[in-house]
Each structure stands twice: as C-alpha cells, then as structure tokens.
Amino acid sequence: MGSQKSLSRRDFLKVSAVAAGGIAAANMLGMPFITMAQDTTEITIVSPGRDLGIKYNQVVIDAFNAKMQADGKPFRAKAAPGPATDNDYVTKVTLDAASGSLADVVQVNTEQYEDMIAAGYLADLTPLLDKSEDWKQYSPVVKEQLAVDGKTYAVTDPTTFTMFYRKDVLADAGISTEQPATWEDFFARCEEIASKTKATPAGLPAATPWGGGSWGEGFRHVWMGFAESNQIYDTTDHKWVVKSDGLLKALQVYETLASKKWLTVDALLSPNPWEPIKYQGFPSGTVAVVTGGDWQWEFDWGPKGATPIADIFNKVDRWLFPSAIGKPFPFVSASGGTAIYSQSKNIEAAFEYIMFAGSPAGSCKALEVNFGSPSARADYADNCPYYKTAIEGKMYEAGKSLEAGRFLKAGVGQSKISDGIAHATEDVITLAKTPAQAMDDFAAAMKDQIGEDGVKEL
16 A cells, blocks of 8 residues: 555655655654664665655554564664656666665565566565465455465555546536446547547557556556457466567557547657646546556545545546456556565564555554555455545455456566557557557567567467
C-alpha cells in the first residue's frame, strides 16, 4: 500500500524536505520519539524520494521503532530516500547494489525485480517466509507473481489497473457507461464521445516521453486482452514473445485510436505527458478515459492529490480492460516490492521490518497520510477499520477483486521490453509505421538487447 508504487509519471511532483515531511507526519499521528542505544542494529530503507511516499514511510518506520523498543529488540530503521525520478532512482539502486553500498531494505521497481535477482542483488527470503505467520495471509496472486524459480525475493501489496472514465461527461451526453466487453465496444464508445462531447476519448499511455508508464500503465494491459492464446512471457522456456498475433492486435488498438483522432497523441509526445492528460485533461473533463492504478483515487485526484476532482466519486468510475473474447478483467500487479539487499549484514532486522511494514499494525495509521493501493493480506480489513471506509471503500473493493484479476508472470529483461514497447507505440501513434512494421522492429531490437535465447516468435 501507500509507498510501494513506483510509476514514472509521478516522478516530477514536488518533493518535500525528508526530515521535515517525515517528522511532521509522525507527530500528527502521535508517534513517539525513539532514541538509539549504542548496541542497536540500524537498518536503512531506500525508496523514491517523493513527498507522500516519504511521509508514509516515516510513519511506518516510527511505528516499527516504537514496537522494537517496546519489545526490547535491538532493531531500528532509518529512511534514506533516493531520487524522486524513476530513471534516477533505478540508476542509484543499480549502482549502489553493484558497489556494495545499497541500503538494507530497498523498494524495487516492477521492471527491475527479475533483473536484480539475476544479478544476485536481492536476498532469497523463501526460508524466512516459509516460517512466517504473516506470509500465510498474503494473496496467492501476489505470491505467484513474486516467485522466481520457486524462490521469493520481496514482499509487496498489489495494485489493480483499470480504465478510469468521466461518467459525468458521458452521462451528460447521453452516452452509455456500461462496461465495454471488447475493444470493438470501446471503439464504439470513443466514436460517441468524439461526436457528442468536446472531450478527446482516450488518454492511453504510449510513446517514449512517458517512459516506463507506456508499458506499465497502458500497453501490457491491452496486450493481455489479446493474450488468451498468445503469451507475453512464456514461463516454460523463460522467453519473451516478441512477435505474435496478440501483439499485433494490441498495436492495432493504438493505430485505430490515433488514426481516428480518439487518442491524445500531441500530449503523449510532450515532455511530461501525464500532466496534460491526467493532471489537466481528465480533471477538466476534456479527456474522457485514462488508464491507471488504485493510487489515482487519492494521489492524483483526491483532496490531497496533484489535481483534485471535486465530488470525484460522482464524476469518476472505472471500467475493466476489454478482452478479445468479451471477458473484461482488472490487471493485478505485484509492483516489484520491498526487498532486502543480498549483502546486508542485517537480514534478520530487515526481514522483521518488511513484514511489519505490510501488517495492519505497521501501516494502518500510515494510510491516513497516503493510501496508494489495496492490501495483499486477507486479514487486513478485519484489523484496520479505516481500510474499509477510506476513499469510499475503493481500495477495499479493489482488494476483493485480486483473485479475479489477470497478471503478467514476467522474467529477466522486462525493462528492455518496456523500453521497446514505448518506441513501438510511438511509431504507431504518429503513423510513422504500421503495427506490423513496428512489431518487426520491436522483435529485432529485443533479439539484440535481450538475446535470441531470451525471446521467441509465435
């Protein structure tokens, strides 16, 4: 929840002073001031240095330190926020890991997870998790995503991704808000929006300026809807599928939206495309549909968000992603997770911290600072009443949908796939290349970057 999401469009929000933000949040919630004894083992926690994330993490850290002091345990935690921007954060974590100076506990981006495991940077938590009563509460969907060759290297809460739409804009124009079952249904809705309102129908992430968000907030969900018989990643031979009928059809969705002028192409090509699309167009109602995760209810459009939408729950709702076979779905992402550096000398303390951070005792109060995602734990709602009622129950609702969601079981090279898709979608939405040409170029690039033994064509 809260601080565990790492998506590139959120990188350029203002970052407050680390100490001031964290201490202020802790003081507001009545957290005690904890002193350090000389024989105390101190662990460091690195995560992206963004305002709400810093404040959320500090509340959890203060709660952890208070519990350790009350329990007479010699463990204490300290925040060490990294850069706010996604690319800079990934660079720092990678360089620190390679040099042996990475923090004990590290928040790992989705695209980094398998690559950091392959590089030997993350500790295998499997033996510790097998003995953990807390771990038994975690959703099988999350556990399955985090498992790599039968071992688990991180703990996390999930995010559900869907399509947010302005139901007030559609209703005022007499347009149905019924769930589109297929992409053809969605195109028909776009045509109505374009002809009956002044809004651009879709702000679907694409192209290189959005960075990892073109993959993480957009394309993988579209592709998944055509992947019932066309895989994205084959877990049997550990290869990415870089050419398939499903991939071609996913790229054709972008071509259709762009060629019909139903897509915010100019904004997608701007330096920070999330600003005109999600922080201007969607709040003002001039962009009707955007994709994204649970955090948007609060982080983007809530009262404390980047651009609040007044009366949001009467103006905004969510559609599931359309499917080629007419079975819409939410996408469930385990989002990388919180891991332990393999060279940490304090693995026992670090493990105690990450399990506490995901527990109701560790994070319930922190949700009052930033509520970014549902919990992966089956027992969370029963032990944190705020969880059920906050944000009109939207996070609680998302948590109940986890087992019905679809997810991508990925492997080494996801960051390269993400970058390749950003380039491919840019070529398609600018109409510089056909979907078939863009797919051919993507396949060639991935064969070169990931290696022919890591990719295949269907």
